[in-house]
Amino acid sequence: MAKRPTVYDVAARAGVSIATVSFTFSQPHKVRPATREAVEEAARALGYLPSASARGLASGKTGAIGLFSFAYYARERGLQPDSQTPFGDEANEDFRMFPLYHDEVQRGVQVECWRRGYVLMVGDAKGAAGEADLAGIAGRVDGLAVFPNTVPDDVLMRISRRIPVVELSIPINNTGLHGVSVDNEGGMAELTGHLVEVHGLRDIAFVGPKGFPDKEHRFSGYAGAMVAAGLPLRTVDTAPIGHLADFAASTVAEFVAAGKLPQALVCSTDEEALAYMDALAAAGIDVPGQIAVTGFDGLVAGLVNRPSLTTVRQPLVELGRAGASILIDQVAKPGKGAVTRQLPVKLMIRESCGCQAQPGNQVR
Amino acid sequence: MAKRPTVYDVAARAGVSIATVSFTFSQPHKVRPATREAVEEAARALGYLPSASARGLASGKTGAIGLFSFAYYARERGLQPDSQTPFGDEANEDFRMFPLYHDEVQRGVQVECWRRGYVLMVGDAKGAAGEADLAGIAGRVDGLAVFPNTVPDDVLMRISRRIPVVELSIPINNTGLHGVSVDNEGGMAELTGHLVEVHGLRDIAFVGPKGFPDKEHRFSGYAGAMVAAGLPLRTVDTAPIGHLADFAASTVAEFVAAGKLPQALVCSTDEEALAYMDALAAAGIDVPGQIAVTGFDGLVAGLVNRPSLTTVRQPLVELGRAGASILIDQVAKPGKGAVTRQLPVKLMIRESCGCQAQPGNQVR
DNA sequence: GTGAAAGCGCTAACAA
DNA sequence: TTGTTAGCGCTTTCAC
Secondary structure: OOOOOOHHHHHHHHOOOOHHHHHHHHHHHOOHHHHHHHHHHHHHHOOOOOOOHHHHHHHHHHHHHHHEEHHHHHHOOOOOOOOOOOOOOHHHHHHHHHHHHHHHHHHHHHHHHHHHEEEEEEEOOOOOOOOHHHHHHHHHOOOOEOOOOOOHHHHHHHHHHHOOEEEEOOOOOOOOOEEEEEEEHHHHHHHHHHHHHOOOOOOEEEEEEOOOOHHHHHHHHHHHHHHHHOOOOEEEOOOOOOOHHHHHHHHHHHHHOOOOOOOEEEEEHHHHHHHHHHHHOOOOOOOOOEEEOOOOEHHHHHHHHHOOOOEEEEHHHHHHHHHEEEEEEHHOOOOOOOOOOEEEOOOOOOOOOOOOOHHHOOOO | OOOOOOOOHHHHOOOOOOHHHHHHHOHHHOOOOHHHHHHHHHHHHHOOOOOOOHHHHHHHHOOOEEEOOOOOHHOOOOOOOOOOOOOHHHHHHOHHHHOOHHHHHHHHHHHHHHHOEEEEEEEEOOOOOOOOHHHHHHOOEEEEOOOOOOOHHHHHHHHOOOOEEEEEEOOOOOOOOOOEEOHHHHHHHHHHHHHOOOOOOOOOEEEEOOOHHHHHHHHHHHHHHHHOOOOOEEEOOOOOOHHHHHHHHHHHHHHHHHOOOOEEEEEEEEEHHHHHHHHHHOOOOOOOOOOOEEOOEEHHHHHHOOOOEEEEOOOOOHHHHHHHHHHHHEEEEEEEEOOOOEOOEEEEEOOOOOOOOOOOHHHH
């Protein structure tokens, strides 16, 4: 590549000083038309591209918002960084899982950046949530959004002393970081209530992991609704990461062996619900005929599934937008305390709870 | 925000020079362990985050790959940059259209960046493909990927004199830019052949716009197969942008009024095919009973649709990966000529052509 | 193995 | 309205 022309080159060709060139780009209307004209033509002729590095260094701002995540897509396919591993046959992918949770949130972040005149810098962790990777992107942006459980809190705290950091979908924020979340508890309570009141179910088991704040809140919603209805709680252990399908299958087998199939499985995520529906189908158990299954998230996957999945839809795009919005606001006018927002969710009644398919909630 | 600590601060605290600090980060093993230790502890204690701007300025590389697109998602919803327009009710979105074509390609770019140790910088055009927006991101990256018809060619040419530029999904590359594409012609020929040979159809109309190289190639594939079978060509005008549904409806109405319904509609994109299927359904015409409809792209939307859409699957993630890969290779070792790659496509036989649903190509 | 010093290209006072 | 002059924080020779 040819050496990139600089302000000096442009200034020389236009017969002005570098400051004027810089000024012409930032405050075009404050420059005499003839001067501006000359500068612009010089820039055009030279193929001048301002260096963002130099700009950022001089101005102290980068104009970029960062989003750090975990390379979910690649990792799920066993792809390694720096390896030559090819993807499998893309045409045979399980399309049901797209877009992923993270994709939708990322889209929201991207939209808000676009709207507010920022660019988005996306980085994915290479190692096991390595700090080094994060530093690589944290040093390039004016604000940073991260997915929960991707980076240790102390690392985030350190970074947040320099630039605003927002955690996406962390319910309660005791870390002092900015955060956006959704009404996990309310949504799950409403869903559980539907099972109890509309379908008259009593033996309802909750499926979900311990130790994740958002999942715990979903459990609270379930528990609250059950207790309010005078029903006993019942929980199913969650699968170890990466073994969802196997685990669901063996859990279903245990239910059958013990003759203790619940009337409903209230799962903490769509992904889990889908895995259980697969396992139940494989065991010849009809959903929703013999057991109802519900999810949480509202991924497209639940829509494609037969029966379609009754779930709670999170406003994922809005989640991303809200996160980016907080960041950009903070960049413009750094606040004192942590900003947090909770977004509402929406119950999506479909087939897997025992309701009839409805045009409005079926393919749309 | 507190002032960010710099190499000087770290050097002072560690009792070394800034060069040593820099050296410690780039060549850790070439520094005496004690020194390295001291530098690392100072960096940690200070919460030091290297400035990418300064690094980029000094080294002449940014470590980022740019992807420039058109804010399709936001624009389709009527969202304006800098406006306060909120999104509509996200729960009521037409999920069928996700992920979009661009989402999948972007994922591929992101994956490859991750794999090769780059970060991804995403920018969307604010105005009508404004050069200013592009310059904003072109100046921040070591290589740039763009979607076709997003930016005027001469602008791209100018940028490509400084950094490698790859066009994603441009079939023939007469511009001298790097490019990746898929076998549009072959895929469409195969699909048309299926309609003719397996289903015995003869009156097959092609639906698609003029003036887009990839669509033209698809037309060539269709035309070649028809001519080879001794069948007459028939084309349907394409809809003006943003009026797909209306246009499809009125086209169908014309077919009906004239009593000239084709036996098949071979559409140049899935989106178009889906719009025609909606219009046909509204007109009470059975697909595939009375008319076959096919698409091109292989979006999830076609899978969710009933009947599921027979189409040609493009390896979109691979397309993105290939594009990013070319860029990163070029950054490492700038080549002389333009690098181009064509990826194979895959025929996805589903229901809308008249075939039976098959487990393997249905929900997966 | 480590330090000194010279930029990288731009912005932001401040002068003129 | 335009020019001068300092840096911004880091990498990179080149000495030591």
